[in-house]
Amino acid sequence: MPSVLTIAGSDSSGGAGIQADLKTYAALAVYGMSAITALTAQNTMGVTGVHEVPAEFVAAQIDAVFADIVPDAVKTGMLANAAIVQAVAGKARQHAFQKLVVDTVMVSKSGIRLLSDDGVGAMRELLLPLAEVVTPNLPEAEILLERKIESREDIRDAARAIQAMGARHVVIKGGHQKGDTAVDVLFDGREFREYSAPRIETASTHGTGCTFASAIAAFLARGESVPAAVGHAKDYVTEALRRAYPIGHGHGPVHHFWRWWGEGP
Amino acid sequence: MPSVLTIAGSDSSGGAGIQADLKTYAALAVYGMSAITALTAQNTMGVTGVHEVPAEFVAAQIDAVFADIVPDAVKTGMLANAAIVQAVAGKARQHAFQKLVVDTVMVSKSGIRLLSDDGVGAMRELLLPLAEVVTPNLPEAEILLERKIESREDIRDAARAIQAMGARHVVIKGGHQKGDTAVDVLFDGREFREYSAPRIETASTHGTGCTFASAIAAFLARGESVPAAVGHAKDYVTEALRRAYPIGHGHGPVHHFWRWWGEGP
Numbered sequence A, B: 001m002p003s004v005l006t007i008a009g010s011d012s013s014g015g016a017g018i019q020a021d022l023k024t025y026a027a028l029a030v031y032g033m034s035a036i037t038a039l040t041a042q043n044t045m046g047v048t049g050v051h052e053v054p055a056e057f058v059a060a061q062i063d064a065v066f067a068d069i070v071p072d073a074v075k076t077g078m079l080a081n082a083a084i085v086q087a088v089a090g091k092a093r094q095h096a097f098q099k100l101v102v103d104t105v106m107v108s109k110s111g112i113r114l115l116s117d118d119g120v121g122a123m124r125e126l127l128l129p130l131a132e133v134v135t136p137n138l139p140e141a142e143i144l145l146e147r148k149i150e151s152r153e154d155i156r157d158a159a160r161a162i163q164a165m166g167a168r169h170v171v172i173k174g175g176h177q178k179g180d181t182a183v184d185v186l187f188d189g190r191e192f193r194e195y196s197a198p199r200i201e202t203a204s205t206h207g208t209g210c211t212f213a214s215a216i217a218a219f220l221a222r223g224e225s226v227p228a229a230v231g232h233a234k235d236y237v238t239e240a241l242r243r244a245y246p247i248g249h250g251h252g253p254v255h256h257f258w259r260w261w262g263e264g265p
Helices: A017-027 A055-066 A082-094 A117-130 A138-145 A152-163 A208-221 A226-242 B017-027 B055-066 B082-094 B117-130 B138-145 B152-164 B208-221 B226-242
Strands: A003-011 A031-043 A046-052 A073-076 A100-102 A169-172 A181-187 A192-198 B003-011 B031-043 B046-052 B073-076 B100-102 B169-172 B181-187 B192-198
Touching: A003 A017, A003 A055, A003 A208, A017 A031, A017 A208, A017 B017, A017 B031, A031 A055, A031 A082, A031 B017, A031 B031, A031 B055, A046 B055, A055 A082, A055 B031, A055 B046, A073 A208, A082 A117, A100 A117, A100 A208, A117 A138, A138 A152, A152 A169, A152 A181, A181 A226, A192 A226, A208 A226, B003 B017, B003 B055, B003 B208, B017 B031, B017 B208, B031 B055, B031 B082, B055 B082, B073 B208, B082 B117, B100 B117, B100 B208, B117 B138, B138 B152, B152 B169, B152 B181, B181 B226, B192 B226, B208 B226
Parallel strands: A003 A031, A003 A073, A073 A100, B003 B031, B003 B073, B073 B100
Antiparallel strands: A031 A046, A169 A181, A181 A192, B031 B046, B169 B181, B181 B192
């Protein structure tokens, strides 16, 4: 019975954060659990408030899970601040997290900071060395590396540099690039793999990053290799974007349940 | 596109609370959203910690949802304290909640209080009068009424008394009764309906109440009448109990996705 624990923030409108993660696990037939790091008051138009959870209580949630159900994979999303990153890294070592997927959530689509500056430093130093897979988009890779990334060769250099921070695999997501295809680049310290999909023209992009990282964790929990999990996650998210139906007045969520609900519920 | 907002606590182990609610909405093909009232550090054996969310932030989450996506039904679960009950009741009036299902969560399976004494009073006075459906089990009905409920006639009297508090429909759940069948009693102020199902012998009962109330909300959001929604919710939960597979060392969760995953993932 594969299971995944997500350690992330909550999105009241259900499209991103632990809600996107739990929906992804449901869609991919793995048992989902969650340790919540922060609550956001949020909808498809933006974030109107953040309540950060005390780091000790994030740790208590992780302990409660591991005392009973050892997940086959763990995914992290919004971690808010350095104290929470430190707590999560400490628990990752203590409980010997298997298959840790670190989604480097830093800024919301609407521009709200979801990780403090010292949180970025703590993520780089404490959490990335424990990651099986880390999934920055281009803006996040630029923040991690403190430099601009523009050309195809810049992306490969960035993947090398982030992998050298200690993550075993790096996926640099191409969703923020221009062009007709979205190309994700996976680097494992030795070779590069590229995953291409047609760019989907849609306003329903809320939660795309959370969903992709969670899908990788779900396929890893089911026993797949990292290259296979990344490919299957990319296929799942591409279809979830393509089949999305409008919800809300801003960037609506992807359609997590396209396999089950079809074009609508 | 039917949608439901749950206003409830979070269960880190994924079996109860907003996790059970979101899984139920996914299984029943309605779009799920959540305003979180409290975090619990919890597993299938018990609750090891509770972090109550400030009432104003519960209100902020509800406001963010209603500013963008008006849900077709709202369900409440763990509300923790009187301030949160007051905030939720205020927002229910302000936003004119449609089809409010109040699950009268008071005590965890392991005996931890999930609603303070003054919270019970606030629920009785402020929230029940706004409810389309309220779903106490026998111990909760006893706390609401401050009297013992033992006979079949006691149950009907209790349903009358709780309905008189202002809820348009009351379902008193029979899961805590002895016997081969579990009988739920629905009262709408005029007539009684009984819903029977064989009692399922299983340790996997974690989140049963959350799942039942959420399933009622989901079927209401899809346009069903209250009697039909209660019947379909009962069928769904009975099957989720019957098909549950073991997770954890205590009372494991029901199997929310039996329609899709079959006997296992």
